[in-house]
Amino acid sequence: MEVHSELEDSPQFRQPVDREDAIWELLRKINRKFDGDQVHYNYYLTRLAEKLASRILSSEEYYEEILKSVLTDPPSTEGLDRDEVVKIQFTALFCLAKLHQQLGETKEAIEVIKEHKEQFGDWDLFRYLHAELRSESGQERRVNRALEDVWQIREEDSSPEFEYLVSKIIAVILENGGTYTGSNREIPSQREELLDLAEKASRSALGDHPEYSPYLHVRGRILAQDGNTEAAKNCIREGIENLNRTRESHKGLVRDYQLALSKVEFTEQKQTFEKKSQEVVSQLDSLQDDLETETREFQTRILQFLGFFAGLITVAISTTQVILSVRGFEEAARLTLILNGGILIAFAGFSCVLPWRDRKRMVKRSTIVMLAGLILILGSIFAL
Known part of the structure; x- marks a missing residue:
């Protein structure tokens, strides 16, 4: 001024x-x-x-x-x-x-x-x-x-x-x-x-x-x-x-x-x-989300392992029962293949309903297992 x-x-x-x-x-x-x-x-x-x-x-x-x-x-x-x-x-x-x-x-x-x-x-x-x-x-x-x-x-x-x-x-x-x-x-x-x-x-x-x-x-x-x-x-x-x-x-x-x-x-x-403070809170939220995701995935793997282990026991018991109860080899093999195929399909379906981080990858794997089960069943019907 x-x-x-x-x-x-x-x-x-x-x-x-x-x-x-x-x-x-x-x-x-x-x-x-x-x-x-x-x-x-x-x-x-x-x-x-x-x-x-x-x-x-x-x-x-x-x-x-x-x-x-x-x-x-x-x-x-x-x-x-x-x-x-x-x-x-x-x-x-x-x-x-x-x-x-x-x-x-x-x-x-x-x-x-x-x-x-x-x-x-x-x-x-x-x-x-x-x-x-x-x-x-x-x-x-x-x-x-x-x-x-x-x-x-x-x-x-x-x-x-x-x-x-x-x-x-x-x-x-x-x-x-x-x-x-x-x-x-x-x-x-x-x-x-x-x-x-x-x-x-x-x-x-x-x-x-x-x-x-x-x-x-x-x-x-x-x-x-x-x-x-x-x-x-x-x-x-x-x-x-x-x-x-x-x-x-x-x-x-x-x-x-x-x-x-x-x-x-x-x-x-x-x-x-x-x-x-907002950045720290954001990082903590991200860590919490990661931890929750890892926890869910760990629980999923445990459930899958239990399902797989239960399936193995079921296969072993069922196979033993079939062999003991059926006299003919072909009949026993057919029943065993059908049983194992059904267990694989059930296991694949069980895996699909579990929460996974990589959902697409899990669906792909379950589909392969399910197809393997179908092949066993169809093989038992047409091959034997």
Whole structure:
């Protein structure tokens, strides 16, 4: 993002004086310079709020009261028309809300802007600021309402800031394991559709400001939700590198970005672990199937052996009985062949019904045994 050094290097911006006229003049300068440029307007007012918050925390300077004073009672309006005065007052309100935000007072920030809803409620940046603060509440109803508000603004103005806030709010929703549950039917409620919307919005925001850290940060969070962890890490790391090191909140922002990066790395490790776990489970299932197959085949071989052994005993006993009971050799041979052929056919049929891994091979063998049995029977009938 373009850096306006003439503003950043000015004494007024670098060391804000705790006087109403000085703060009013600084707000006037920011308003004139970035009128209609929401990206730089938001960025530099946030930077100013960081400076004021830092000085409040380190001393007893009362910038909050000064901003409230210039908001309700401008110290100097000479040479300014009514519209510009109102714009500067809104700039004071925007900065005051950002100051509460920097101090961790989100509830107070929301209360401040609610007090001026009647005057500025239809302004896009007012609705943008309100939506951003609502999204930080962590309450599902407020987050949904924030998305609805910024969605409406986005339909009227496709500024990168509005695209960015849409993707940021959706990132919050998805990271909490939820989805949109509000009443706006134009906003998708399915996770995949919501993720696709956020991906397009974050890409659109980066189109005009490809190096802007907040946009890269949110883009990385969205990519992580989509499972693209490598690209997500690259985006967040680039965002950290591009942070302005002169900002009062630089360390805090780096910490926040690194926390997001750690979450992505944790997600990546979790996905790797789940993938490895699935592979192990798959291998165990395969081993179990192999073991069950081998067990069934072993049981089959045992049954076949028992059948074969029983057949041998039957042949021996039957043959002995035939020889002892029949006097003629030819008659005894014929009965013996018929008996053995019948036993072979029975054994082949018994083998066919048993479970085998190589079913075709077993059927082929059983068929050969059965044919051998038939040959013995037919031989006994026609040959003898």
